[in-house]
Amino acid sequence: MAETLTPSALTLKDIAREAGVSLATVDRVLHNRPGVRPDTVRRVKEAIERNSFQPHVAAAELARGRARRFAFVMPSGPNPFMQQIEAYLGEMAAWLSARRLSVEMVPTDVFDPSVLAASLEALSGAYDGVAVVALDHPGVRAAINDLVDAGAKVVTLVSDVPSSRRHHYVGIDNIAAGRTAGALIGRLVGGRSGKVAIVAGSQGLRDHAERIFGFNQVMASEFPGLDVLPVLEGRDEDDRSEQLLAQLLGRHADIVGLYNVGAGTQGVAKALNDRALNEAGRDKLVFVGHDVTALTRRLLLQGVMDAAISQNPGHEARAAVRVLLALARGEPILREQEKIRIDIVMRDNLP
Amino acid sequence: MAETLTPSALTLKDIAREAGVSLATVDRVLHNRPGVRPDTVRRVKEAIERNSFQPHVAAAELARGRARRFAFVMPSGPNPFMQQIEAYLGEMAAWLSARRLSVEMVPTDVFDPSVLAASLEALSGAYDGVAVVALDHPGVRAAINDLVDAGAKVVTLVSDVPSSRRHHYVGIDNIAAGRTAGALIGRLVGGRSGKVAIVAGSQGLRDHAERIFGFNQVMASEFPGLDVLPVLEGRDEDDRSEQLLAQLLGRHADIVGLYNVGAGTQGVAKALNDRALNEAGRDKLVFVGHDVTALTRRLLLQGVMDAAISQNPGHEARAAVRVLLALARGEPILREQEKIRIDIVMRDNLP
DNA sequence: GGTGTTTTGAGGTGCGCAACTCATTTTGAC
DNA sequence: GTCAAAATGAGTTGCGCACCTCAAAACACC
Numbered sequence: 001m002a003e004t005l006t007p008s009a010l011t012l013k014d015i016a017r018e019a020g021v022s023l024a025t026v027d028r029v030l031h032n033r034p035g036v037r038p039d040t041v042r043r044v045k046e047a048i049e050r051n052s053f054q055p056h057v058a059a060a061e062l063a064r065g066r067a068r069r070f071a072f073v074m075p076s077g078p079n080p081f082m083q084q085i086e087a088y089l090g091e092m093a094a095w096l097s098a099r100r101l102s103v104e105m106v107p108t109d110v111f112d113p114s115v116l117a118a119s120l121e122a123l124s125g126a127y128d129g130v131a132v133v134a135l136d137h138p139g140v141r142a143a144i145n146d147l148v149d150a151g152a153k154v155v156t157l158v159s160d161v162p163s164s165r166r167h168h169y170v171g172i173d174n175i176a177a178g179r180t181a182g183a184l185i186g187r188l189v190g191g192r193s194g195k196v197a198i199v200a201g202s203q204g205l206r207d208h209a210e211r212i213f214g215f216n217q218v219m220a221s222e223f224p225g226l227d228v229l230p231v232l233e234g235r236d237e238d239d240r241s242e243q244l245l246a247q248l249l250g251r252h253a254d255i256v257g258l259y260n261v262g263a264g265t266q267g268v269a270k271a272l273n274d275r276a277l278n279e280a281g282r283d284k285l286v287f288v289g290h291d292v293t294a295l296t297r298r299l300l301l302q303g304v305m306d307a308a309i310s311q312n313p314g315h316e317a318r319a320a321v322r323v324l325l326a327l328a329r330g331e332p333i334l335r336e337q338e339k340i341r342i343d344i345v346m347r348d349n350l351p
Numbered sequence: 352m353a354e355t356l357t358p359s360a361l362t363l364k365d366i367a368r369e370a371g372v373s374l375a376t377v378d379r380v381l382h383n384r385p386g387v388r389p390d391t392v393r394r395v396k397e398a399i400e401r402n403s404f405q406p407h408v409a410a411a412e413l414a415r416g417r418a419r420r421f422a423f424v425m426p427s428g429p430n431p432f433m434q435q436i437e438a439y440l441g442e443m444a445a446w447l448s449a450r451r452l453s454v455e456m457v458p459t460d461v462f463d464p465s466v467l468a469a470s471l472e473a474l475s476g477a478y479d480g481v482a483v484v485a486l487d488h489p490g491v492r493a494a495i496n497d498l499v500d501a502g503a504k505v506v507t508l509v510s511d512v513p514s515s516r517r518h519h520y521v522g523i524d525n526i527a528a529g530r531t532a533g534a535l536i537g538r539l540v541g542g543r544s545g546k547v548a549i550v551a552g553s554q555g556l557r558d559h560a561e562r563i564f565g566f567n568q569v570m571a572s573e574f575p576g577l578d579v580l581p582v583l584e585g586r587d588e589d590d591r592s593e594q595l596l597a598q599l600l601g602r603h604a605d606i607v608g609l610y611n612v613g614a615g616t617q618g619v620a621k622a623l624n625d626r627a628l629n630e631a632g633r634d635k636l637v638f639v640g641h642d643v644t645a646l647t648r649r650l651l652l653q654g655v656m657d658a659a660i661s662q663n664p665g666h667e668a669r670a671a672v673r674v675l676l677a678l679a680r681g682e683p684i685l686r687e688q689e690k691i692r693i694d695i696v697m698r699d700n701l702p
Numbered sequence: 703g704g705t706g707t708t709t710t711g712a713g714g715t716g717c718g719c720a721a722c723t724c725a726t727t728t729t730g731a732c
Numbered sequence: 733g734t735c736a737a738a739a740t741g742a743g744t745t746g747c748g749c750a751c752c753t754c755a756a757a758a759c760a761c762c
Contacts, residue, residue: 374719708759
């Protein structure tokens with residue numbers, strides 16, 4: 001009746017016997033230590049394969065003694081999204097402690113490539129793993145590669161540096177996120193035609209640029225009735241975003257959709273609210289933004305915002321830790337588990 | 352610069368010294384063994400608290416020796432969603448093996464309360480943890496409580512039995528899922544008025560009933576222009592769903608939305624397709640269903656289906672295992688991590 | 703054959719805890 | 733103060749592995 005997954009109560013001793021070698025040799029093979037003939041390596045590996053042997057992770061962890069140190073290199077300054085990541089790491093304290101893992105936050109100006117690179121270089125040798133919110137820049141890329149060469153496991157968080165030799169990227173596909181935003185606005189305006197506004201932090205940021213790219217892609221191919229206006233660069237600041245958007249709303253009477261690519265949401269909402277007061281009766285425009293924060297949550301509940309594209313920060317924080325741990329232990333990564341999904345959050349499925 | 356989470360390189364020995372007792376007494380307190388004065392218990396617990404001591408999970412795991420056995424009690428018969436859960440458990444094989452966990456599938460007719468209850472009773476004593484797709488019925492409730500009394504950790508999967516003493520529920524809030532479906536259809540029809548059809552497996556199933564409840568809630572309060580037709584009970588079968596829906600579509604020319612609550616998607620799609628062929632030019636109706644399967648994925652890509660409400664089966668499978676393990680170890684559960692979110696999946700954020 | 707080098711075996715130690723035994727001390731009842 | 737029961741101390745063993753040492757064996761080269 002019961003189909004059983006996972007047997008394996010074998011130990012290294014069994015593997016040694018199977019392969020006709022001693023424990024010491026199995027140990028050498030398992031840890032890539034030198035001084036084993038290629039042919040012997042093969043025999044040992046075959047024995048492991050044949051029995052689908054997995055070293056007991058608890059025993060391995062206990063035996064190695066020293067704790068593991070991970071560093072999270074994150075933007076300094078107030079950023080709700082990053083603060084959430086930090087908060088979720090805090091919630092894991094007991095979990096981390098029970099595994100003798102230490103996680104240290106390293107705040108940095110991640111927007112300055114040389115500062116970021118220097119911060120990364122400074123970590124070399126001292127950490128088993130590093131998670132970094134990275135800018136895609138040659139200097140940063142080199143610093144990441146140096147860390148990898150020094151033996152650290154490196155994951156990029158939220159923003160990737162694909163050209164580096166980082167072991168993993170924990171974050172969403174931003175082009176797909178932009179496409180999703182586009183499809184949502186296109187569908188939710190419900191056949192009306194008109195103009196669509198975009199407010200972004202800066203088109204120089206890789207994630208913002210990618211989102212805008214995906215957004216435009218969908219708009220162009222599927223919603224020809226909607227006309228996308230030039231991107232407003234609000235630098236993720238509330239005041240600036242508000243002013244720019246208010247101006248734009250004044251100039252165009254037929255704006256039916258708004259995509260807020262980054263932060264500055266407070267300012268965007270204010271500009272929208274002012275318009276609603278001045279021009280009551282007009283059809284509400286469709287407003288789609290990113291991330292579920294206290295503010296966007298309120299806006300969704302109030303009906304000001306129609307949908308938020310969200311990358312679960314808790315999931316990102318935990319995934320980063322789990323991936324670093326799996327890499328450090330040499331375990332396989334559960335790709336499906338660690339993949340960050342693009343969540344569409346509307347009022348009724350607010351988490 | 353670096354704010355560190357998690358110190359604790361303490362051991363039980365340190366705690367014993369702190370509390371002024373011996374290792375044996377600490378062990379007794381830690382495992383609720385008898386023969387310790389209340390006052391001593393308090394002193395030991397205080398020492399643990401004071402140092403925020405966490406036993407080293409690897410050492411504990413290693414020392415206890417025997418492996419843990421978990422059982423997954425799931426519906427027998429072909430059910431894509433359940434097959435996916437099983438497949439994801441298979442992908443965890445290495446992970447499970449490294450932790451010396453065994454997971455056994457116990458297929459059962461979960462729709463027959465007495466059969467299900469008997470299956471559960473049969474597990475008593477043999478398993479450390481049980482995950483069960485449960486029917487909410489007094490007999491099942493009693494069986495779950497018996498399992499709990501026998502010392503097993505029990506989680507309900509997908510479908511809950513809130514009145515039982517199960518330790519945890521791994522699944523979504525189905526009322527919220529129904530609300531989300533309602534809000535989506537309401538928004539996506541874009542101001543048109545007309546009728547909305549519902550196809551469900553059976554209103555006797557708790558999850559289906561809850562979804563319909565949430566759906567009607569939203570429709571009634573927010574989309575007065577839409578008229579919800581009586582629920583079609585397709586029993587999750589393709590043929591029956593197709594026939595019922597085809598009839599309904601024939602009777603009503605002004606159906607603008609369709610909510611498919613359960614399975615039988617193939618039949619639903621067929622009925623829709625037939626209508627599209629016969630009556631070209633008519634506005635496409637908005638079709639929202641549940642779960643991302645090979646079929647719904649195709650329908651989404653083809654534009655036949657507009658959105659799928661999804662509860663990530665991989666996440667559910669892994670969460671169930673992690674929760675059972677944490678419960679068995681006496682570790683705290685990362686609630687935020689184990690919570691199953693209601694995903695809205697449209698073509699552009701297909702996972 | 704002798705030499706040096708590489709490969710392998712054998713074994714030990716300790717990680718932190720669970721689980722147990724047995725002796726000793728403390729406590730409470732009378 | 734006596735005695736039994738309860739509480740505690742002291743200690744052992746072993747889980748499976750990482751990491752280390754030292755000696756023995758196999759091998760390569762001349």
